[in-house]
Amino acid sequence: KPSGRLEVIQLMEMMDSMLEKAGVNKLISITGPSQLHNALELMRAEQNIYNIVFHELIRQVSVDCVERGQLLSKLRQRYVSLLERVPEQMKTLYAKMTAQRMVNRHITEELLYFKESLGQLSSELHEIREHDHKVTEEAEKAQEELTATMQETKESANLLEEYRELYELQRRRLEEQVLLLAQERDIWISAVYDLALKIIDRNQLTLVHRLHVSGKTLTSILKHFIVLLASKDTEDLTDLQEETEQFKEKLGHIGAEIERSEESSQGKLQMVCSTFNKWLQYFPSSDLSLLPLLQPKGSPTFRDTASSLLFFQMLKDDLEQFGGEVHLSKTESLKNAAILQEHWMELGQRVLNRHWDLAGALPPQHTALEEIKQRACELYQQYKIRISGNN
Incomplete structure (x- = not known):
């Protein structure tokens, strides 16, 4: 049916x-996550309406002219494909714009942080400059003080050098005077000696001559004798030191x-005492005749426990240290140390007896030697008591 104006x-x-x-004119019926999405949804709805209208319009045109309808249909398809590419391009551009906006925001934040850091660095640089200026002033002041001190030191050194030169001059002058006096003394002694010899020879003073020879x-x-005494003292002191x-070594050993x-005996005794205390916990009665009745099942006893024999053997071995060969060996070592001490005490006494003073009294070291002897005797007595086990 041909299309008409009414259609x-x-x-x-x-x-x-x-x-x-x-709602193309009002823009209120379509909502989306953003303004771009709203526009795209609206374009899609509007495009659907246009497609419907174009289909009907192409049908009406094709009634009059098929070729015109085909051209119009082809044009519509091209237009539809063009419009379909537009949303994709808009979405791509929107994504790029969003990414660029985020990058710009990040760059802005970085710029703000850089600005803050730059401000902080500027303040720190200002503080460093102030500190540097202060340190420079202090260094200049210290340098001035050091220069003044060096100048004073130099002046003091010059003054000291002058005093030293003056001292050297005075010392040389005094040495020359002393040497001159010594030479004069030697000359006078030689002259007096020669004069005395001539007088003795001329007057035949035999007694004076004999006194001179005897002197x-x-x-x-x-x-x-002095050399011999010194040699003997050196030899005796060497022996005394050895x-x-x-x-000292023997006594320390x-x-x-x-x-x-x-220490060994103390450890053994502590172990035995602790074991005996544990055993006593099983025996509430002090009557030994009731031990078999009061003994609980599985408790240790003096007869049935093998460890008791071991403890008795330990005590017996420990007791043998205070008698027999062990005690004899320790006593013999102590006697040898005592004999050695008596020998070097006699040697020291002999050395001191050679050096009486002019008043006929012994030197003060003799009192110290007697005190050492007394303390050594006390130490021997203590060691003897400890060896015998009576402590």
Whole structure:
């Protein structure tokens, strides 16, 4: 049926009605996550309406002219494909714009942070400059003080050098005077000696000559005895030092051995006492005749427990340390140390007896030697008591 004007008017009214229902003019019926999505939804709805209208319009045109309808249909398809590419491009551009906006926001935040950091660095730089200025002033002040101190030191050194030169001059002058006096003394002594010899020879003073010869002989003998006494003292002091070192080593060895023995005995006794205390917990009665009746099942006894025999053997072995060969060995070592001590005490007494003072009294070291002897005797007595086990 050929299309007429009435159909065109109806198609126009239908298009307006559909557009009004779709809300193209009001933009209130379609919502989306963003303004772009709203526009795309509206375009899609509007495009559907246009497609319907185009289909009807192409049908009406094709009634009059098929070729015109085909051209119009082809044009509509091209237009539809063009419009379909537009939303995709808009979405791509929107995504790029959103990403660019996020990048811009991040760059803005970085710029703000950089600005804050730059401000902080500027304040720190200002503080560093102030500190540097202060340190520079202090360094300049210290340098000035150091320069002044060095100048004073230099002046003091110059003054000290002058004093030293003056002292050297005075010392050389005094040495020359002393040397001159010594030479004069030697000359006078030689002159007096020659004069005395001439007087003795001329007047034949035999007694004076003999006294002179005897004096020389006595002087040489005294020098010989002094050298001999010094040599003997050196030899005796060397022996005394060696014997005291030996005495110290022996006494230290004896003391260490006694300490080890006492520690071992103490440990054994503590172990035995702790075991006996545990055993006593099983025996509430002090009557030993009731022990078999009061003994609980599975409790330790003095007869049935093998550990009791071991403890008794330990006590027996420990008791043998205070008698027999062990006690004899310790006593013999202590006696040897005592003999060595008596020997170096006699040697020291002998050395001190060679050095009486002019008043006929012994030197003060003799009192110290007696005190050492007394303390050594007390130490021997203590060691003897500890070796015997009576402590």
